[in-house]
Amino acid sequence: MSILSRFLPKKKPVEIKNNMPKEKANIKKTFGVYCHSHHGTSGEKLCPKCTALLATVMTRMNRCRYGITKPICxxxxFAGQCFGERQAREFLTIMNTGSRKMYLKHPVMAVKHKLASMGVDYARYEQQKKLDDKIKAKEKASKERAKGRKKDK
Ligand SMILES: [Zn+2]
Incomplete structure (x- = not known):
């Protein structure tokens, strides 16, 4: 450490929230709710198919390309690449069907998951808007340039 750095304001470390444990808990609960009503299981137990799919989802999540900044699965x-197309389809069916029941059984968790999902939508919307603005700005600039050229003549 140099002497100077002692007088400089300390940089605050960027806080990255790790949402993965929460998401995993939500997925597990949703699988449970779905499997109980569709495959006649009860308690902590899931049918073999759901157990296998859940295990795949959990291991793939640990290898997520986004790390802990990941959007919800x-x-x-990339869910299709992560889980494989067929398993991703099954996963989405369970999450979509199960989430409706989650509102009744685990309302707080369901609402939090919905908010997280809206957060992803919002981030995408903002990203697209920035891109659109950039394109618009470029178009405007090129129009201005064209105008300028006409004037020169
Ligand atoms: Zn099942």
Missing amino acids: DKCE
Whole structure:
């Protein structure tokens, strides 16, 4: 450490929230709710198919390309690559069907998950808007340039 750095304001570390444990808990609960009503299971137990799919989802989540800044899996455009197309489809079916029941059984968790999903939508919307603004600005600039050239003649 140099002497100077002692007088400089300390940089605050960027806080990154790790939402993965919460998301995992939500997915597990949603799988439970879905499997109980569709496959006649009860308690902590899931049918073999759901157990296998859940295990795959959990291990793939740990290898997520986004790390802990990941969007929720049921909103991620890479879910198909992560889980495999067929398993991603099954996963989405369970998450979509199960989430409706989650509002009755685990309302707080369901609402939090919905908010997280809206957050992903909002981030995408903002990203697209920035892109659109950039394109618009470029178009405007090129129009201005064209005008300028006409004047020169
Ligand atoms: Zn099941």
